[in-house]
Amino acid sequence: MNLPQDDLTSQPTEITKDVQTADYDFHRCKLCAEYAASPKYRLKKTTVYACAACGFHFINHLDSVPSEPPCGSTLTLDRKSWDYIEGRLPASETQLRKNLLLVKRHVSLTGATCLDIGAGAGMFVHLLTESGAFAHGIEPQWIFREFAQRKFGVELNGETIDAPRWQQECVGYFDVVTLWDVFEHVDFPAETLRNAYNVLKPGGWLFLDTPRRDALFYRICEWSYRLSSGANSRLLESLYSPLPYRHKQIFTCRQLLKLAGETGFSVTHLRSSLFQPHNKMVLVCRKS
Numbered sequence: 398m399n400l401p402q403d404d405l406t407s408q409p410t411e412i413t414k415d416v417q418t419a420d421y422d423f424h425r426c427k428l429c430a431e432y433a434a435s436p437k438y439r440l441k442k443t444t445v446y447a448c449a450a451c452g453f454h455f456i457n458h459l460d461s462v463p464s465e466p467p468c469g470s471t472l473t474l475d476r477k478s479w480d481y482i483e484g485r486l487p488a489s490e491t492q493l494r495k496n497l498l499l500v501k502r503h504v505s506l507t508g509a510t511c512l513d514i515g516a517g518a519g520m521f522v523h524l525l526t527e528s529g530a531f532a533h534g535i536e537p538q539w540i541f542r543e544f545a546q547r548k549f550g551v552e553l554n555g556e557t558i559d560a561p562r563w564q565q566e567c568v569g570y571f572d573v574v575t576l577w578d579v580f581e582h583v584d585f586p587a588e589t590l591r592n593a594y595n596v597l598k599p600g601g602w603l604f605l606d607t608p609r610r611d612a613l614f615y616r617i618c619e620w621s622y623r624l625s626s627g628a629n630s631r632l633l634e635s636l637y638s639p640l641p642y643r644h645k646q647i648f649t650c651r652q653l654l655k656l657a658g659e660t661g662f663s664v665t666h667l668r669s670s671l672f673q674p675h676n677k678m679v680l681v682c683r684k685s
Contacts (some may be wrong), residue, residue, distance in 0.1 A: 402438060413487040417459065418459045418461070423446050423455075427585055427586075428448065431448065431450040433448050433451075434446040436457075441630065443638065444456065452649065454610060454647055455646035456637050458645060465631065474544055482540075483548070486520060493520050493524060493577065496575070497525070497528065497607070503602055504572065506525065507530070508527050510531050511525045511531065512535065512567075512574045513525070513574075514534075514575065515536065516534030516551075522534040523551055526551070533571075534551065535553065535556070536553040536555065537642075538642065558589060559592050568596060569595075573604070576593065576603075579650070582642050587660075591660055594662065597683055601683070602638075602682070603682040607682050608648075608677055608678075610652075615636070618632035619633070648678075650678055663682060664681070664682075665683055667680055
């Protein structure tokens with residue numbers, strides 16, 4: 398996804414795709430850019446850093462997975478992968494139809510231009526199209542793009558939102574941008590949100606959901622780690638992973654609202670609960 402530029406003395410809002418995990422100094426907060434982060438939770442496969450300046454939590458890992466199969470490869474979507482993705486669709490569809498109703502409460506989708514960032518198997522792009530929208534989707538993993546094309550006839554794009562295709566050719570183009578279960582996965586969420594802002598029309602709508610770090614479940618994970626002096630890290634390990642496209646950071650409600658405001662969005666709706674079982678917050682914003 399989004400990686401920092403080589404000059405780490407600048408703000409992390411100017412990026413390229415050339416920096417790997419080993420090149421980034423994780424003492425520099427990925428959210429506020431201050432050199433104020435230090436290891437807080439040492440897990441089996443990764444370390445959670447916490448920023449003393451802004452309180453942001455993130456792991457010491459960046460993704461470097463190509464969006465395409467290796468050059469000359471004959472890789473294709475096999476039956477096992479197809480069955481696995483298709484088997485997860487019913488649960489995904491239930492949630493995405495709820496998300497669609499949320500969007501429809503704020504925007505008339507007939508003729509609307511929409512971009513789903515992190516489109517996965519293409520289900521939400523398909524639902525938007527069925528609702529009369531002109532829908533586009535970004536999905537960097539080729540295996541999901543192939544599934545979306547074969548299952549729904551949906552052509553997803555592998556270029557991430559920081560690419561010139563979006564940031565130069567689509568400035569102020571979309572009525573709606575969605576990031577469902579994506580914000581916790583990207584390398585630099587502030588840059589992702591800023592790039593999403595750029596492609597929205599004035600008055601355009603942004604919808605996203607992401608886990609909440611100040612919810613009860615996260616607190617329990619922290620207590621378990623601390624009470625065991627780090628020996629029992631299993632709960633925290635269920636929230637963070639260095640594997641490709643897994644959770645790299647988790648926001649508090651205040652951090653997410655602050656970031657949205659600093660990016661230029663007006664927050665119109667926030668749905669969350671400290672005690673909800675899925676530990677999620679849903680944010681609806683409008684471009685000023």
